Amino acid sequence: MLNQxxxxxxxxxxxxxxxxxxxxxxxxxxxxTPTQPxxxxxxxxxxxxxxxxxxxxxxVSRDRKITxxxxxxxxxxxxxAGGITxxxxxxxxxxxxxxxxxxxxxxxxxxxxxxxxxxxxxxGEIDNPRKVIKVGTNxxxxxxxxxxxxxxxxxxxxxxxxxxxxxxxxxxxxxxxGAEDITVIxxxxxxxxxxxxxxxxxxxxxxxxxxESIEIGANPNNFVLDAxxxxxxTSANAIILFDPITKTFNTxxxxxxNDKKTPSSLCMSKxxxxxxxxxxxxxxxxxxxxxxxxxxxxxxxxxxxTFINRAFSSVGxxxxxxxxxxxxxxxxxxxxxxxxxxxxxxxxxxxKVEIAPSRFYFK
Numbered sequence: 001m002l003n004q005x006x007x008x009x010x011x012x013x014x015x016x017x018x019x020x021x022x023x024x025x026x027x028x029x030x031x032x033t034p035t036q037p038x039x040x041x042x043x044x045x046x047x048x049x050x051x052x053x054x055x056x057x058x059x060v061s062r063d064r065k066i067t068x069x070x071x072x073x074x075x076x077x078x079x080x081a082g083g084i085t086x087x088x089x090x091x092x093x094x095x096x097x098x099x100x101x102x103x104x105x106x107x108x109x110x111x112x113x114x115x116x117x118x119x120x121x122x123x124g125e126i127d128n129p130r131k132v133i134k135v136g137t138n139x140x141x142x143x144x145x146x147x148x149x150x151x152x153x154x155x156x157x158x159x160x161x162x163x164x165x166x167x168x169x170x171x172x173x174x175x176x177x178g179a180e181d182i183t184v185i186x187x188x189x190x191x192x193x194x195x196x197x198x199x200x201x202x203x204x205x206x207x208x209x210x211x212e213s214i215e216i217g218a219n220p221n222n223f224v225l226d227a228x229x230x231x232x233x234t235s236a237n238a239i240i241l242f243d244p245i246t247k248t249f250n251t252x253x254x255x256x257x258n259d260k261k262t263p264s265s266l267c268m269s270k271x272x273x274x275x276x277x278x279x280x281x282x283x284x285x286x287x288x289x290x291x292x293x294x295x296x297x298x299x300x301x302x303x304x305x306t307f308i309n310r311a312f313s314s315v316g317x318x319x320x321x322x323x324x325x326x327x328x329x330x331x332x333x334x335x336x337x338x339x340x341x342x343x344x345x346x347x348x349x350x351x352k353v354e355i356a357p358s359r360f361y362f363k
Contacts, residue, residue, distance in 0.1 A: 036114035038071065042318060042325065043361040046354040048083045049332040051101050055084030058353045060338065062321050065351050072096070072109070075116040080109060087361050089113045090134040093164050095142075097129040103147050110167055120167040126160050130180050133189070135205040138164040141189055143179040144172075154178045154195045161208050171208050175201040183223040183231060185244055190231060192220040200242075214247055216240070222265060226299055227272040234263045239277060239297070251302055261292070265314040269343070270322055275299050278326075280311050294326065296345075307345050316360035323348065327357035 041059045044067075048055035057080075059068040073079050082100035089095070094116065096109040106129060108122040128145035135141050142160040149155055157179030161171040178195025188211070189203040196218045204211045217235035224232050230250065231242045241251035261279040268275055280292035292311030297304035312326040324341040336357040340348040 037068075038116050038363070039114055040363050041068075043087055043363065044327070044338060044353045044357050045084050045087050045359040045361065046336065047085065047356040047358045049355060050083050050099070053082045053100055054355060055080055055082060055098065056354045057084065057087060057096070058357075060351055060353070062318070062323075065349055067351055067353055069354055071116050072111070075111075076118045080107075081105065082107065083356075085129055086131045086359065088132045088134065088140070089361070090140050090164055091138050093119065093138075095132045095140055095162065095164075097132055097142065099128055103127065108142070108162065108169075110164070122168065125169045129160075131182050132162075133182050133184055135184055135189055139205075140164065141182060141184075141203070141205070143175075143182050143191060145178060157193065157195075159189070159191060159203060173203060173208055173210060175203075175210065181221045181223045181233075183225060185225070185229050185231075188244070190223065190244065192216075192223060192233065194219050194221055216242065216249075222263075224266045224268045224275070225272075226268060226275075232266060232268070232275055232299070234266065234277075237262060239263050239266070239275075241299075251299075253297065253302055253304070265312075265316075267315050267317040267324075269317055270319040273299060276307065276315050276317060276324065277304075278312055278315050294324075308341060312339070313356075314358055314360070316362070318360075318362045320362065325360050327353075327360075329356050329358075332356055 041061055044058040046056045056070040057072055059071055080098055082098040085099050086097045092113045094111040094113040098107040098109055100106050106126055110120045111118055126144050127147045130143045132140050132142045140162040142162055144158050144160055146155040154177035157175050157177050159173040159175055160169045163170045175191050176193040176197040178193040179191055180194045181192045183190050187205050189205050191201045198218055199213045199215050200220050201213055202211045220233050220235050222234045239253040240249050243250055260281040263277050263279055265278045275297040277295050279295060282288045283291045290311050293306045294308040294315055295304045296307040313329050314327045316325045326339045328337045335352050335354055337350050337352055338357055339350045
């Protein structure tokens with residue numbers, strides 16, 4: 001009789017445990033976050049033709065040759081009215097920088113990063129926006145040239161502070177003219193320029209104030225960080241390594257053996273031991289044809305070799321797939337292409353995108 005009672009009670013307890021487990025399992029499935037259409041892939045920032053104001057964003061699948069074109073138009077039933085200079089994400093919000101050819105019409109488009117539905121359009125807040133980067137929770141910095149002088153020279157540039165809770169610009173921090181690239185290390189933002197100014201500005205991101213100005217060399221731009229949080233950048237016709245702790249240069253690399261070659265787009269491998277760089281030039285000996293290459297530089301030794309022998313407008317490294325992305329602009333009136341390479345330099349494929357593919361954002 002006791003054995004029968006224990007068996008019955010055990011069976012009942014097992015049944016309750018099974019029901020509880022099933023209920024918890026059901027709750028977990030119900031509460032899981034559903035996949036949205038823009039959760040994964042590689043965004044291609046197509047600048048468009050400046051005077052046509054036709055910039056777009058494409059999304060390329062990592063494992064297939066499938067491209068979703070002009071995704072902002074698709075999700076919002078309106079086009080982006082201008083060229084696109086940059087795109088980045090801050091706490092599940094996407095920030096699109098729109099540079100219209102008419103003064104006063106530049107826009108910051110803020111979207112849901114997962115659905116690409118519009119959240120806000122900030123008009124008349126900035127002029128000639130260049131790069132956007134996260135500097136804190138729901139907070140971004142945007143480098144801007146401002147409008148040009150009457151002779152098309154640069155005015156003093158600024159960094160706009162974007163509050164992504166209020167969806168508004170809360171401050172403009174004066175920096176060098178031609179303000180361009182920006183990178184963040186801890187609570188400090190480093191701002192470069194393309195107006196031949198020999199300095200970078202260092203901003204305290206907690207106070208939103210310029211902390212100091214450091215002399216680097218003309219046109220400090222194209223910043224990438226290595227594993228030690230040192231900044232690799234282009235300056236004049238060289239690649240330099242800047243140590244933000246000691247505020248000194250550790251390395252200066254000439255543009256290969258050909259002084260005509262100009263280093264531009266930089267990116268770092270997943271292990272941050274190899275730096276990839278585009279070198280382009282117009283060959284006067286061959287009818288001024290645009291030529292170039294992508295070099296792979298061992299940052300521990302400074303040695304470099306030609307990795308891809310072709311001129312591209314930009315290079316990016318996808319750390320998730322460990323694939324190199326490059327962009328090709330045939331003209332500013334037709335679709336461009338991206339080319340994907342293995343780290344060995346072997347071409348994987350090419351994918352047609354939209355006009356003037358210029359930068360990448362890897363989800």
